[in-house]
Amino acid sequence: MNFVARKRRILVDTGFTEYEMGLYSNDLQMYTTPPEIKITLREFEEQALERVKVYRIIEQTSAKGITKLSEEWRKAILDEIKAQGLKTFVKVFTGTGLGKTEADYEGRRRDHITHFICRLTYSRTEELRRWFMTQEMDLFRLRWHYLSSEGRQAFLKSNNLSYTSISEEEMSRLLTLSNGLVDSTKEYYKVPFTEVFDLISRRRIFLHKGFGYITSQDIISVIATQFRSFMSKQMMLCSNLYSRIIEDERLKAILGNLNTVYTGKNYTVGSGNAHEIDIKQLGTIARRAFPPCMLSLYSTLTNQNHLKHFGRLQLILFLKGIGVKMEDALYLYRSEFTKKMEPDKFDKEHSYNIRHSYGKEGKRTNYTPYACMKVINLNGGGAGETHGCPFKTFEANQLNKFLADNISNPEPGEVREIIDLAKNKHYQICCTKYFQTKNPGVKLNSIIEHPNQYFELSYSDRNSTSKTEDKKSVASS
């Protein structure tokens, strides 16, 4: 009777229509069609929050130093998803593709719905869109790995990706034509060569009559490119939709809640953490408590007496965030710049922008200092540029020198560890490690997510450990 009941439930009780059965025929999809949402608001919120948890797990696992897309990476992510009790997701994420049980369909529908809710909520700003896209792309590639050969074929077909897997006889022709470039032990797909440019530049790809022949391992990179470009277009449409839909009060409460969970954003620079900064001691403070990205800007400002556009911005917003008064910031920039520039030229070219950054001109917006994500994405490596995150932009020897100059008593191997983290592109972990070697007394409960957070932590540490010095100077005066 169980058997009968279950069988009926597939068709009747769960209410999967024929249309939905088609829509949810595969564990992986490109989310081209919006779902019909027939669930309660409470379920809506719960399920979407679960997907956000998945995003955070992916992000944090990648940040831990585990190389993306490796076996270890997949295992770590899935284990954590299980540990947080998100079993339904594990099933659909690791599915081989074409399962037909009720649970299969249920999982895919949940995947579908939660994806669209998140797509909507994370479409709001540029920053959120970027973050959402990278998590979704990683998730997509993770899931592709578990699809069976049949599942992959079906996926390609249902998304009109005309990459056909090649036949036996075609294969034997290719073997002779390709001069050893095609390996007979692997499975190959035929792809229009216009879609494989990025792959061609990285690997040797056999091209023939307008087609590239790609292994089944490499095909994911082609698909991912398609998926990404499709998604980024969709995100733009969503951001329009968002502004209209958000007027529903009930939805507003839920959607708002969702993206506050966005990890990079939980450090907010408020008026609460503004310090009295003595501008004449800024050099000492910088060496002691500035994060590398800001210290590096500060030193080129004072050594070269010049900063390029984004460097000026990155630094000025940071300074504003730690509590430097606008007059002091203006004074600092002017006194350095005018060592190599006529004072009136400085006034014409820069003073307005500084006031504007402090919210004193035009629209009078108090712009928020850049978070690590933003700084890292600034990519400061260019000629004469010092902005961006040093762990990303510095060449190996440059980084070596920086670390030697700024870490006074390194434990053996510590510097090596920092360099390796930087090399593996784990900039924020790297920075956290750097922070810990400079401030062994401070216990961190999270990684560095914001330059101003870095400053607060190291500055307050010095304050508390040097209370005796402060008292002394008070007493002696």
Added chain:
RNA sequence: GGCGGC
């Protein structure tokens, strides 16, 4: 640095 005005 970008956009815009004269």
Added chain:
DNA sequence: GCCGCCAACATA
């Protein structure tokens, strides 16, 4: 050549 304006989240 002069100049202004903008980089951003509405949420407690």
